[in-house]
Structure formats: C-alpha cells, structure tokens
Amino acid sequence: MTKPADQWKWQELEPGFVIIEPGSASDYKTGDWKSMHPVWNEAVCIKCGLCYTYCPDMAVFQKKTGYFAGDYDYCKGCGICAHECPTGAITMVEGKE
Amino acid sequence: MTQAARKKIGIEVSLAVSDAVKQCDADVISAYPITPQTHIVEHLAELVANGELDAEFIPVESEHSAMSVCAGSSAAGARTFTATASQGLALMAEIVYCVSAMRLPVVMVVANRSLNSPLSIWNDHGDVMMVRDSGWVQIFVENGQEAYDHIFWSFRVGEDPRVLHPVMLNMDGFIVTHTIEPIEYWSDEMVKKFLPPFRPKYRLHPDNPVTMGAFGPPEIFTECKMAQEQALLAARPIIDKAWDELYQICGRRYLPVEKYRADDAKTLFLTMGSIGETAKVAVDEMREKGQEIGLVSLRLWRPFPFEEIKDAVKNAETLIVIDRALVFGGVGGPVASEVKAALFSEKKRPKVVNFIAGLASRDVQPDDFRQMVEKARAKVAAGKEDEYEIYGVRG
Numbered sequence: 001m002t003k004p005a006d007q008w009k010w011q012e013l014e015p016g017f018v019i020i021e022p023g024s025a026s027d028y029k030t031g032d033w034k035s036m037h038p039v040w041n042e043a044v045c046i047k048c049g050l051c052y053t054y055c056p057d058m059a060v061f062q063k064k065t066g067y068f069a070g071d072y073d074y075c076k077g078c079g080i081c082a083h084e085c086p087t088g089a090i091t092m093v094e095g096k097e
Numbered sequence: 098m099t100q101a102a103r104k105k106i107g108i109e110v111s112l113a114v115s116d117a118v119k120q121c122d123a124d125v126i127s128a129y130p131i132t133p134q135t136h137i138v139e140h141l142a143e144l145v146a147n148g149e150l151d152a153e154f155i156p157v158e159s160e161h162s163a164m165s166v167c168a169g170s171s172a173a174g175a176r177t178f179t180a181t182a183s184q185g186l187a188l189m190a191e192i193v194y195c196v197s198a199m200r201l202p203v204v205m206v207v208a209n210r211s212l213n214s215p216l217s218i219w220n221d222h223g224d225v226m227m228v229r230d231s232g233w234v235q236i237f238v239e240n241g242q243e244a245y246d247h248i249f250w251s252f253r254v255g256e257d258p259r260v261l262h263p264v265m266l267n268m269d270g271f272i273v274t275h276t277i278e279p280i281e282y283w284s285d286e287m288v289k290k291f292l293p294p295f296r297p298k299y300r301l302h303p304d305n306p307v308t309m310g311a312f313g314p315p316e317i318f319t320e321c322k323m324a325q326e327q328a329l330l331a332a333r334p335i336i337d338k339a340w341d342e343l344y345q346i347c348g349r350r351y352l353p354v355e356k357y358r359a360d361d362a363k364t365l366f367l368t369m370g371s372i373g374e375t376a377k378v379a380v381d382e383m384r385e386k387g388q389e390i391g392l393v394s395l396r397l398w399r400p401f402p403f404e405e406i407k408d409a410v411k412n413a414e415t416l417i418v419i420d421r422a423l424v425f426g427g428v429g430g431p432v433a434s435e436v437k438a439a440l441f442s443e444k445k446r447p448k449v450v451n452f453i454a455g456l457a458s459r460d461v462q463p464d465d466f467r468q469m470v471e472k473a474r475a476k477v478a479a480g481k482e483d484e485y486e487i488y489g490v491r492g
Contacts, residue, residue: 004316005317006316008317008320010319010320010321010323010324010327011324013317013320013321014298014299015200015261015298016199016200016261016299016309016310016325017198017199017311017313017321017324018299018307018308018309019309020299020307022306024308028312028314
C-alpha cells in the first residue's frame with residue numbers, strides 16, 4: 001500500500017477495503033512472525049536447491065556463489081528447509097535473524 | 098404521481114417475486130432449494146430455461162456455495178439474486194458476512210422459517226435473527242404486493258454507488274410465500290425508470306485488477322469495520338429516497354416505521370412481518386369497541402430506525418412488542434430488546450411489554466391480540482412488564 005497499514009484513516013479506505021494497488025502484499029513483512037531462523041553451513045551444502053524448492057513462502061534465494069540464503073523479511077521460520085535438507089546443512093537458530 | 102391503476106393478477110407470491118427478479122433483468126441467480134423458498138428459485142430456473150430471462154442460473158451443492166457464487170458474480174459486476182431460509186441461511190452465514198463486508202450488493206430473499214431442532218419447516222424469525230448483525234440492509238414485508246415491490250427497491254438501494262450493500266428481503270415462509278394474492282405488476286417501463294443499470298465502482302476484471310476480501314491485520318481491521326458501519330448508516334437517506342420514488346412510480350407508500358391508527362392510541366402493538374396484517378384486523382375490532390389501540394409496523398430492521406421508533410411510540414402508555422423469535426438466555430425477543438434500547442434514554446416512554454408469539458407458524462388470531470392487551474394491562478398494573486412471556490405456551 002502507498003503508506004503503512006497503521007496510518008490509514010477509515011475515510012480513506014476504498015469501499016469493501018478493495019486494494020487497487022497491485023503487489024502491495026510485499027509491503028507486509030511477515031518475517032517478524034518467526035521465533036527461529038534458518039542458518040546455512042556452506043561447508044556441507046551441495047547446492048541442490050531443495051530448500052529453495054520446498055520453501056512455502058519463496059523466502060529462500062540463491063546467491064551469486066550458488067549457495068542459498070534466507071530472505072528474513074518474509075521467512076516465517078517454519079523450518080521446512082532444515083527438515084528437507086539432505087546433508088543437514090541448515091540449522092534452525094533461535095531469534096529472528 | 099401514480100400511474101393509472103394497473104390490473105391486478107392472482108398469483109402465488111413466490112412466483113410474483115421471481116417475475117420481479119426477471120423484470121430487474123438479473124444476471125446471475127445461484128441457489129440451493131430449501132422450503133419454503135423453493136418456488137422462488139424454481140420459477141427463476143424455469144424462466145432462464147425457457148429463454149425468458151437472459152441470466153446464468155447456477156445450481157450448487159449447498160447454500161454455502163450459493164452465497165459464494167453470489168459473492169463472485171457480484172464482484173464481477175453482475176446483478177445477483179438468491180433466496181434461502183432457515184438451515185440454508187445457517188449454512189451460508191459465513192459468506193453472508195463476507196458479502197456485506199466486501200460491499201457486494203447481492204439481493205437475497207429470506208423466506209423466514211424456524212431453525213431446527215426439532216425439525217420445523219414452518220414460519221418464524223429465528224433464522225434471520227442469526228444474521229441480524231451481518232451488516233446487510235434488512236427489511237420485512239407483510240404481504241405479496243409488498244414483497245413484489247421490494248424486489249425492485251432492494252436492487253435499487255443495494256446497487257446505489259453511495260450504498261453498495263447487500264439487501265435481505267424477509268418475507269414470512271408459507272404465510273406470504275405460498276399464498277395466492279392479487280398483485281399489481283409493474284410495467285417494464287416503470288422498472289426501467291426506477292432501477293438504473295448496476296455500475297460498480299470496482300469489479301473483478303483482468304484489464305483492471307484489484308484485490309477484494311484482502312487480509313486485514315490488526316493495524317487496519319478497526320478502520321475497515323468503522324468504514325463498513327458508517328456506510329450502512331449513510332445509506333438511510335438513499336433508502337428513504339428509494340421509497341419516495343417507488344411511491345411516485347406505483348403509488349404505494351412505504352416507510353421504515355409504519356403506523357396504523359396509532360397517533361392517539363394509549364396502547365400500541367409493535368410487529369414485524371405478516372403478523373402485522375392480523376394485528377390491523379384486531380386493532381379495527383378493538384377500536385370499534387372504543388379501545389384506544391393502534392399498531393406500529395417495523396419495516397426497516399437494519400439500519401435500525403431509532404428516531405422513527407421513538408417518535409412513533411412516544412405518546413403511548415403501553416407498547417406491546419410481539420417478537421417471532423426467542424433470544425435464549427437474553428432479555429426477551431430481538432425486536433423488544435432493540436426497542437427498549439432505543440427508548441432507554443427517553444424521558445417520556447411507554448411501558449414495554451414483550452410477547453414471543455407465532456413460533457413455527459403457531460397461529461396468532463385477532464382474539465390473541467385482545468388477550469395480549471389484557472395480559473399487558475395486568476403486567477403493567479403489577480409492575481411486571483419487564484417479564485417477557487412466550488404467548489400461548491402450554492404448561
């Protein structure tokens with residue numbers, strides 16, 4: 001949205017809270033929901049990309065080096081990547097980042 | 098003013114309602130059959146199948162789906178109609194709330210019927226009171242002509258760009274829906290004059306994508322609800338204007354709160370729905386015997402017409418509110434609760450006596466109104482007017 005959700009007055013909302021700006025969901029940083037975050041150990045990682053494939057929130061990205069990392073703005077800390085990693089390269093660590 | 102008197106035809110009210118929906122040129126009808134609403138959508142299915150109405154008739158596997166289809170079609174900009182009752186309304190309740198919050202002007206007839214259990218197909222207002230707070234514009238009609246006229250009114254009010262609210266048209270199951278009544282039809286020219294085309298501000302279309310029914314986190318949910326309620330309250334002048342124009346077109350005057358021999362009445366009945374017709378007969382009979390009795394009929398249930406109610410009852414000593422639904426563990430019937438709340442801050446107000454009557458079509462005849470007056474007087478004399486009574490219950 002053109003401004004943060006906590007700054008809109010009720011008179012400014014469209015009827016039925018219709019959202020007319022495309023892609024505005026990306027403004028909502030759902031990453032602050034998490035209590036644990038994934039950490040990659042590149043010494044063990046084989047760059048298979050299963051973490052990237054399984055992430056339900058598209059919050060894993062591939063770096064130029066070919067290794068993977070988490071986008072903590074959107075990662076909710078579900079741990080699926082760590083669970084699926086075939087080499088145990090991903091560890092869930094307490095804290096948001 | 099009114100057009101030359103038009104010919105009345107004898108027809109089952111459900112079929113007249115369907116014909117009105119056809120005259121409104123509805124685009125989508127989605128429904129699941131449930132007594133006593135069935136004849137309405139059955140006839141609409143016939144009209145579509147016969148090519149008399151160019152609309153999509155979408156049969157579904159449940160009422161939850163029926164209202165979901167209505168939400169989608171209205172969001173796409175289609176004039177949308179459905180009808181239901183009782184258990185069906187219960188099953189669709191989740192989407193009933195979504196449709197109003199998304200400001201989609203679906204029109205729905207509720208052929209009022211009790212809620213199970215025990216299983217009852219008969220008439221009372223138990224079903225609609227379940228969705229009383231759903232944010233729809235809600236009205237009650239007393240007879241077939243009112244039902245027919247209010248189909249046009251419902252689309253007109255709901256689709257007004259300043260309103261954009263769904264409208265629930267309540268008519269008593271069987272008592273109104275299945276009765277053959279003389280009904281004066283509108284000409285198509287009258288409909289065209291009264292009901293402009295539906296032009297929503299936003300609709301689902303690939304050329305101009307929008308998001309409807311979005312996620313509303315705590316930071317904005319309160320503002321969304323404030324906007325929804327303010328929009329419903331702001332609909333009142335448009336609701337009234339639509340009744341004014343309906344009067345100009347067909348000569349029948351409808352009001353949010355209607356009075357019958359009420360102005361000098363010391364004792365007033367207050368009813369909602371078809372029971373008001375019987376109440377008028379009872380009032381006439383009691384008036385002939387010199388009693389100062391009158392009737393107030395509530396037509397607009399939501400948004401509730403607080404000022405009109407206060408004004409209509411202000412000179413009465415006793416107000417007998419007849420509810421057709423029970424609020425378990427509450428303070429009586431839903432209408433009485435609302436009326437008492439409306440009067441609470443008034444310096445001069447009548448004693449309010451509440452009867453719950455006519456559950457599951459238990460007959461309420463003119464003599465029952467006379468008995469209610471006697472009972473009300475005794476209650477007021479004993480200072481027990483606050484004790485609501487389920488009228489006629491054995492035990």
